[in-house]
Amino acid sequence: MPELGYFAPDEYLKPNSIEEVVNLLQRYGDKARIVAGGTALYELAKRGMIPQVKKMIDLEYLNLRYVRSDEEGIKIGCMVKIYELANSPILDIHPYYSIKEAALNIRPVQIRNMATVGGEICSAIPFLDLPTVFLALDAKLRIIGPKGERKIDMDGFYFDYFLTSLGNGEFVIEVMIPKLPDKTGSAFLKFERTAVDLPLVNVGVSLMNKNGECKNVRIALGGGRTHVRIKSLERALEGKRFNDKILDDIVQSLSDEFKPISSAHASTEYKLEIAKILLRDALLIAYKRSQGD
Amino acid sequence: MIKLSRKITLNVNGKNYEVLCEAGENLRDVLREKLGFLGVKKGCDFGGCGACTVIIDDNAVYSCMTWAYKAEGKKITTIEGLSSGRPLHPVQEAFIALSASQCGYCTPGIVMSALALLNKNPKPSFEEIKEALAGNMCRCTGYVRYIKAIVNACKNLKKFE
Structure with a gap:
């Protein structure tokens, strides 16, 4: 980690095209930082964590503020503000509704009005809500860089706290959520100390209901060192019918798979207990929704 | 440099x-x-207390x-642009009428949050008001008078326009 120090950028750039952004990112490397909503960057700056940043690159003029639906699925531009996501009628359809739930529960309203989808994803702070939902819905990221465009699964995007797989000169321009089959239900739950705090842990779940059996199970959790998918639990639930015993087993085996980081707010053990309860509830909600309720 | x-x-x-x-x-x-x-x-x-709240393009944000x-x-x-020379804005009047402030430091921020809410939703419910004020901290009064004042302000909004 670089040394702490005052944040003293010398230039605030407002590029008008994607190529320009790539060029700037390549030219300045670590000295440049992208400003989306600016909220996470401000907190880092105030804590003295980014003294090396000299160029701020604002993406506001790139026309990346859209939520649309086409035959591939739902596409969300990285500069969409959280409140726009929370108000978007496209996300009212069932499997995608958990995105809306997560967006609506990001508090306070001032942050919803400033923070962006791209910022939530790329700041790689493991407590944020949207990455958890996106992971649970199998989202893909469209990344632009010096070598052109690449599309990656969001699973595997995060390496560690503040660390993503974005290379030099690359940035995320779009989140794509594939079309989910009928009878898919999703849910998002989180636990925070106060209404306006970052959550201690959050859980996103989606599953498809095939005549009572679970298919395409996705379980994502935030609150560890990164956002993670818990694949062993997904496999354990695949093809099973819901009953109390299965749920208990799944929830109990979470202890081996998920390690929340302890903080001044709560210990690892406490967060893990909360995660188990949230996971159980989220699975039940998703299952209920998959039946079409 | x-x-x-x-x-x-x-x-x-x-x-x-x-x-x-x-x-x-x-x-x-x-x-x-x-x-x-x-x-x-x-x-x-640090983006937590809401005392610096201003409205940018109809949305309340932390300045x-x-x-x-x-x-x-x-x-x-x-807050200076709320009444812009005219008599006080109904939200301000309602706050004064109910003495909805104590030390007064958070009040401008709360008035701006309330205004952003009322501009979008002239008849907010109790829950909606609470949601809109979630980002503003007041360590004196406990929010009850703020919420009452905002409810009262809704009634006088039309006259001001």
């Missing part, structure tokens, strides 16, 4: 102001220290977390 300051134009309360800004400056400091809008308060400085350059070309409203 050279520091590039640039003149930017900020539209505050319907008037354009030209002001010399550095890249890392936030909107609150510019409004308070360079333009003299002292109704924008400095509280926690401390808004980079000054980002606000360029947008419509900024501070």
Whole structure:
């Protein structure tokens, strides 16, 4: 980690095209930082964590503020503000509704009005809500860089706290959520100390209901060192019918798979207990929704 | 090292102001220290207390977390622009009538949050008011009078227009 120090950028750039952004990112490397909503960057700056940043690159003029639906699925531009996501009628359809739930529960309203989808994803702070939902819905990221465009699964995007797989000169321009089959239900739950705090842990779940059996199970959790998918639990639930015993087993085996980081707010053990309860509830909600309720 | 300051134009309360800004400056400091809008308060400085709340393009935001350059070309409203020379705004009047403040430090921020809510939703429910005030901290009064004042203000909104 670089040394702490005052944040003293010398230039605030407002590029008008994607190529320009790539060029700037390549030219300045670590000295440049992208400003989306600016909220996470401000907190880092105030804590003295980014003294090396000299160029701020604002993406506001790139026309990346859209939520649309086409035959591939739902596409969300990285500069969409959280409140726009929370108000978007496209996300009212069932499997995608958990995105809306997560967006609506990001508090306070001032942050919803400033923070962006791209910022939530790329700041790689493991407590944020949207990455958890996106992971649970199998989202893909469209990344632009010096070598052109690449599309990656969001699973595997995060390496560690503040660390993503974005290379030099690359940035995320779009989140794509594939079309989910009928009878898919999703849910998002989180636990925070106060209404306006970052959550201690959050859980996103989606599953498809095939005549009572679970298919395409996705379980994502935030609150560890990164956002993670818990694949062993997904496999354990695949093809099973819901009953109390299965749920208990799944929830109990979470202890081996998920390690929340302890903080001044709560210990690892406490967060893990909360995660188990949230996971159980989220699975039940998703299952209920998959039946079409 | 050279520091590039640039003149930017900020539209505050319907008037354009030209002001010399550095890249890392936030909107609150510019409004308070360079333009003299002292109704924008400095509280926690971390996007948590809401004392610095201003309205940018119809949305309540924290001015401390808004980079000054980002606000360029947008419509900024501070508490000073609420009544703009006319009698007090109904929200302000309702706050006074109910004495809905104690030390008064958080009040400008709360009035701005309330106004942003009422502009979008002239008849908010109790829950909606609570949601809108979630980002504003008051350590004196306990919010009950604020909420009552906002409910009262709804009744007088029409007359002001």
